[in-house]
Amino acid sequence: MTTVLTPASPLTAADRCDRCGAQAYLRVVLASGGELLFCAHHGRKFEPELKKIAVEIQDESGRLGGTSATANDDER
């Protein structure tokens, strides 16, 4: 199945997590047409819930780690 997504504008420093006010790295587009913004922490935390209600999840948390795209999250 081919899904054409509308190009979403990149998240900026002005986009803030709806939960904690940190810089947002995830934009969740809801089936209702609404939008939610989450920081990387809350995006990960709510991901299972979001996947049930989202039509699109724009994940820019990869930018957090700089150049490397490897799974090198801070889990300490």
Ligand SMILES: [Zn+2]
């Ligand atoms: Zn947050």
